[in-house]
Amino acid sequence: MQFQERISQELDELRRLDRYRTLPDITARNGKHIAVNGQLLLNLSSNDYLGLGDDREMLAGYAEELSGRQYAMTSSSSRLLTGNHPLYDQLETALASLYGREAALVFNSGYHANIGIIPALSGRHDLVLSDRKNHASIIDGMQIAEAPWQRYRHLDYEHLEELLAGAAGRYRQIFIVTESVFSMDGDLADLTRLVALKEKYGALLIVDEAHGVGVFGERGLGLCETAGVVKQIDIITGTFGKALASTGAYAVMSSLVREYLINTMRSFIFTTALPPAILGWSLLTLERQVTMQRERQALLQLASRLRCALIAQSLDVPGESHIVPVITGSNALAVALAARLRDAGFLCLPVRPPTVPEKSARIRISLRSTLRWEDIEPIAELIGGITGS
Numbered sequence: 001m002q003f004q005e006r007i008s009q010e011l012d013e014l015r016r017l018d019r020y021r022t023l024p025d026i027t028a029r030n031g032k033h034i035a036v037n038g039q040l041l042l043n044l045s046s047n048d049y050l051g052l053g054d055d056r057e058m059l060a061g062y063a064e065e066l067s068g069r070q071y072a073m074t075s076s077s078s079r080l081l082t083g084n085h086p087l088y089d090q091l092e093t094a095l096a097s098l099y100g101r102e103a104a105l106v107f108n109s110g111y112h113a114n115i116g117i118i119p120a121l122s123g124r125h126d127l128v129l130s131d132r133k134n135h136a137s138i139i140d141g142m143q144i145a146e147a148p149w150q151r152y153r154h155l156d157y158e159h160l161e162e163l164l165a166g167a168a169g170r171y172r173q174i175f176i177v178t179e180s181v182f183s184m185d186g187d188l189a190d191l192t193r194l195v196a197l198k199e200k201y202g203a204l205l206i207v208d209e210a211h212g213v214g215v216f217g218e219r220g221l222g223l224c225e226t227a228g229v230v231k232q233i234d235i236i237t238g239t240f241g242k243a244l245a246s247t248g249a250y251a252v253m254s255s256l257v258r259e260y261l262i263n264t265m266r267s268f269i270f271t272t273a274l275p276p277a278i279l280g281w282s283l284l285t286l287e288r289q290v291t292m293q294r295e296r297q298a299l300l301q302l303a304s305r306l307r308c309a310l311i312a313q314s315l316d317v318p319g320e321s322h323i324v325p326v327i328t329g330s331n332a333l334a335v336a337l338a339a340r341l342r343d344a345g346f347l348c349l350p351v352r353p354p355t356v357p358e359k360s361a362r363i364r365i366s367l368r369s370t371l372r373w374e375d376i377e378p379i380a381e382l383i384g385g386i387t388g389s
């Protein structure tokens with residue numbers, strides 16, 4: 001079969017399975033609302049959890065600062081060549097001091113971090129144990145790595161311990177990797193338990209706080225701060241692209257691991273560095289979010305109120321964070337539900353396999369501290385009515 005014919009047939013198959021994706025036409029983004037395909041909707045699909053991306057005053061202030069500094073809009077090369085702007089050092093120093101850790105390293109994105117860290121640190125004599133629901137970028141990282149990997153059942157630490165016990169003494173190093181706040185279920189890893197396990201078995205623990213940063217912890221450092229284990233986790237990663245309303249990502253770690261990554265991590269070495277304008281903005285939003293404790297509380301209260309209202313409609317709503325999924329099971333129902341919600345003025349996107357396991361399609365409601373209860377109050381009844389629960 002010719003190439004064109006094959007990929008066209010594969011696209012038809014995706015359509016048949018309700019898995020076909022298209023790029024939305026986004027013409028405006030304004031605070032709580034977003035214009036998609038010509039329709040103004042309440043945006044319940046943003047990862048800008050603290051609304052920092054829409055903070056007009058902060059944006060205007062930064063635009064003024066930029067005009068004075070005349071930063072280039074490119075860094076023009078890798079950090080190891082000429083792209084290592086002094087703002088990198090400022091940002092990494094701020095991150096290390098905030099987390100009270102020896103060192104931090106900034107990457108181009110969370111995806112770059114996850115596809116680079118595991119392959120750099122592990123080799124064929126090592127083993128990686130990964131939560132079954134870890135993000136695609138972590139899975140891609142494990143696929144690139146030479147080390148074999150196994151998945152433990154989602155949040156099932158007895159299963160993880162079985163795997164650890166079975167692997168003990170057979171590998172040079174065992175790595176455990178998990179998200180803190182799971183991106184598609186909004187449920188939480190038990191980081192205290194994971195730290196105990198990693199200590200018991202001499203494993204290294206890597207925690208991806210992509211959805212925890214800004215939302216959990218006194219200073220928004222994530223679930224590791226809430227659990228009081230910031231110092232015990234070997235590598236904590238976070239992204240600037242979600243609550244921090246910028247671009248890029250980071251990890252905090254020991255100075256030695258930082259030095260090793262700079263020398264071996266391919267997705268760090270072989271890519272153009274971030275532009276200075278972005279680094280400066282990341283520094284600003286990082287510092288700002290530290291002070292946003294009130295917003296964090298409001299966001300988590302809003303989420304728990306919505307969860308209660310959805311559960312009262314007998315809906316299947318896992319998790320315990322600002323990410324509120326409503327499981328439909330069927331792909332077609334998730335797509336239909338999202339369409340009906342759009343008709344009613346709400347943007348909640350359907351999430352289907354392969355992003356989530358088979359038969360667990362859902363709509364994912366992603367809340368922000370700038371939303372009020374009045375904004376989202378009708379949703380629970382609306383969803384209850386549509387799904388006929």
Ligand SMILES: Cc1ncc(COP(=O)(O)O)c(C=O)c1O
Binds near residue numbers: 183
């Ligand atoms: C858990 C997790 N890790 C990493 C990423 C990737 O981060 P980034 O968007 O900065 O590439 C995402 C989101 O896309 C995510 O949900």
